[in-house]
Amino acid sequence: MVNAVWEDLIGQESLVSRCKAMVASGRVPHALIISAPAGAGKSTLAEILTRALLCTHGNAPCGICSNCQKVLHGNHPDVVRIGISGKNTVVSKSVEQIISELAVKPYEGGRRIVILEDAHAMSLAAQNKLLKSLEEPPEASILLLLCDTLSSLLPTIISRCAMLRMCRVPTRDLAQLLVNRWGMMTMRAQVIANLSDGWVGRAMQMARDDSIWQIREEAFAVLRYLSSPGGIFLAYQHVTPLRARWPQLISFWQTILRDCLLEDASLFIHKDHAKDLAALRSRYHDGALRRKCASLIRAEYDLAQNANPSLVMDSLLLDLMAAE
Ligand SMILES: [Zn+2]
Incomplete structure (x- = not known):
């Protein structure tokens, strides 16, 4: 694991101040929820805390101290991480493990810390089981619940925990940060800042992934095919091998169509594809472009809701091809 520091939590300055004050005072709640969407950097915050x-x-x-090093290497006896590893729900059994781990007296750290990675995936029964432990927390134990969506948690759980809510960074600031701090080209920084929706953790992941630029080229290529007669078969051929990257492909299409709807070319994200953008603008009027944007949002939602991916993509390609 990387030896991350508070300063790495860019855009989370007020949250970091709260955490530092909490640590300095020694008054730490027995249960904390770290809330932010997937990829925002919750695990990094939990690890630093x-x-x-x-x-x-x-x-x-x-x-550098022995405790820091042990946490970094994942072998501190007072730190327990619990995840769902490929399953969809955190069941009662995992919560029983949490409760028994919290009850163990600290071996050397003075505190016992249990981290539940996917708190949003707790079943109702699991949450009800956890409630009792939150009402009567064992001494010297701290539970960190990492949660993608707060709406999945019972209000009774939320009310018994302190809330650490991570926040977005404005995309313009994030793009600037990627340029200044990581030396990224402005165009690429703008694309990544928009695709990551202002979440620094996501932006960092994308910045490390060179294949993302290939997906962007495919996104433009598929739109070109869909604009030519019979091109839908070529479009299918291109999207099929990219199945694992469809959410990213859809995000690219969203930013491409967003550019097409802008009057001011200086605001384009994909400035280097001006010719492709002009071709799309001349082919589709604004109403058609907006309908395609709506189809992309629907497809994104359907994929997130585990709809059949092939059916979602079939329908999306037809919508993207439609002239009206
Ligand atoms: Zn240390």
Whole structure:
């Protein structure tokens, strides 16, 4: 694991101040919810906070003391991480494990920290089981619940936890950050800032993934095929091998059509594809472009809801091809 520091949590300055104050005062709630969408950096925050809570040096987390090192290497005896590893729900059995882990007296850190990675996936029965433990928390134990969507948690769970809510960074600031801090080209930084929807963790993941630019070229290629007679078969051929990347492909189409709807070319995300954008604008009027945007949002939603991906893509390609 990377030796991340508070300063790496860009855009989360007020949250970081709260966490630092909490650690410095020693008054830490027995249960905390870290809330943000997937890929926003919840695990990084949980990891830094865990080290800060166990660190024996002044400037916590120092990253070099024995406690910090053990947390970094995943072998601290007082830190337990529980995830769902490929399953869809956190069942009562996992919560029983959480409760028994919280009850163990700390071996060396002075605190026992249990991290539940996918708290939003807890079944109702699992949440009800956890409630009792939240009402009577064991001494010296801290539970960190990492949650993608708060709406999945019972209000009674939420009300018994302190809330650490991560926030978005405006896309313009995020693009600037990618240019200044990671030396990224402006065009690429703008694309990634928009695709990541202002979440720094997602942007960082994308910035490390060179294949994303190939997906962008495919996104433009498929739109070109769909604009030519009989091109839908070529479009199918191109999208089929990219199945695992369809959510990203859909995000690219959204940003491409967004560019097509803008009057001011200086605001385009895909400035380097001006010719493709002009061709799309001349082929489809604004009403048709807006309908295609709506189809993309629907497809994104359907895929997230586990609809049959092939059916979603079939219908989407037809919508993207439609002249009206
Ligand atoms: Zn330390």
